[in-house]
Amino acid sequence: MNLTLSHLIALLPLLIVCATVIIVMLGIAWRRHHVATASLTTIGLNAALVSLLAVLTVTPIRVTPVLLIDNYAVLYMALILIAGLASTTLAHAYLEGFDDQKEEFYMLLGCSVLGGLTMVASDHLLSLFFGLELLSVPLYGMAAYAYRTRLSLESGIKYMVLSAAASAFLLFGMALLYAESGSLAFADLGARLTEGGGHASWLLMGIGMMVIAMAFKLSLVPFHLWTADVYEGAPAPVTAFLATVSKIAVFALLMRLFLSAPVTDMASLHTIVAIIAFLSMLVGNLMALRQDNIKRLMGYSSIGHLGYLLTVVVASDDLALLTTGIYLITYVATTLATFGVIALVSSPWQGSDVSSLKFYRGLFWRRPYLAAVMTVMMLSLAGIPMTAGFIGKFYVLATGVEAGLWWLVAGVIIGSAISLYYYLRVMVMLYLHPIEEQQYDASSDWGQRAGGIMVILLALAVLILGVYPQPMIVLVSGATLG
């Protein structure tokens, strides 16, 4: 196996992120400086983002048997890097007031981004497992970063234990698949099944266990119990990262697995995924109804959203790939901005996040632009026309209708109707008159800081994509597999 120049170009984003982590580590060892560390990370992630342009000249290319870097991978790499950058800017403002060592956070973030990049490019079980672990292990540390607050520590430990259980499922599933097919590459997996012979039930068990592990990571019902607690306890920039990067990476991988591995062609598997999707839509939205804590509310709403998106896995047709891209882009932009507002209101760190809904009462009268951003995001999450969320939901419905998945289409509609109630409740809260002087608020110069600018840009993007989605659709339809 020789690595040529084009292989190295294809690996550029991963190499740059790796180098960033190492440089940041050496920098910390030399001298601790928060702003310098954050800037270095930002520069590194931006360089990786720019290097994707160079990667596009050599795609599709297989780098060693484990990574396949195609246009599909490049699109999701870009999305992951952008989400990582957004979390970095949020973390910078947030960690200003953190009364402990701040710099390690950026190294963990870099490692986690690297794991995400590996996952979206993997079409081999080996890189799948390493990518997933590299994505998750730094996240334990990030979730428990403010480990002196009880909730943060609790969220880190909960995420670690359940993630480890999910990894055990994944490994067992992979072992069963390997025992039956003798290969770890997606394209070969279960090819023997189509030839006939072999034990189909073993293959089904293996792929079923892998789906369970991924459902854990995507927090789909009935593997969703950790979601609200982890979302609530993790510091706001970490929640933003967790809610975007880990979902993009795992979902992109799940799509690739379902579209390229022959073992996923079983009807019973599609039925199981359809049931998981339907339950996620209903349970996620119903649980969100009675939440008073905005981070918990977002956690439950993410269950519902991933349930909608799972419709495309059940369909697994040509439109599915396009829908995945569009839905993930809109969902990521919306989620990042929502948690961005939460992080800005909680910045700088004062012992815990401002996440109880009562603290957001009357935000409009104090920070009108921030409240406007939040309003747009809630409308987008609810899927109201003129926002990006509508385009995403429209494509999901189109995919469901085209594939004739009427139960799932009904689930999407019922779920959206339920979700309107709690999204609007948050919005109403923003515009009520404040009863008393609020002690927690975004700093008055939030608009001039990187995090604030990022949030406003995301809000504009959500609005523009909602009115004029054509560029996004062209971009995503260019991101083909293989």
Place this chain on the structure above:
Amino acid sequence: MEIAFYLAGLVAIVATFRVITHTNAVHALLYLIISLMAVAVVFYSLGAPFAAALEVIVYAGAIMVLFVFVVMMLNLGNQTAHQERSWLAPRIWVGPSIMAALLLGVLVFSFWHGGSIGTISGEELGAKEVGTRMFGPYILAVELAAMLLLAALITASHIGRNDEPQLERDMNEREQRVPAGNDEGGRA
């Protein structure tokens, strides 16, 4: 060789079961070591001597070291001598010993009879084969594993520091989470 595989596999399952059912960490560790050694025998019987050796050196060896480390760091003094004696009561070590003896029996038996008890089917995977694959087609996995270890190390070093262990209160907490006796003044 099949009997060795199944016997070692059985020992591994029973030992692992005892690991998770034991309430005492030290006793659970004893069973964990047995479980790892049983897995090593499984690897041997499958024709992967290198993996088996690594299992013994890295897992069983490292876990023993870790265990000693923890005992050292817990700063045990003279008063714990009695406790240590109670840890080593016969009914504690007799279970792991039987299992270890079973594994030893399997090894000795197969060495004694040489090739006459059956051969390993499939190809043998020695250190050379593992090495050429690891640093050939799967080189990226090695690099990713390095980053994974780095991330785990950063996490452990950040959370494991112990300068100021008190927990801070969360302002979003609901009232019912406060213990009953603490809110006497708040009601008035």
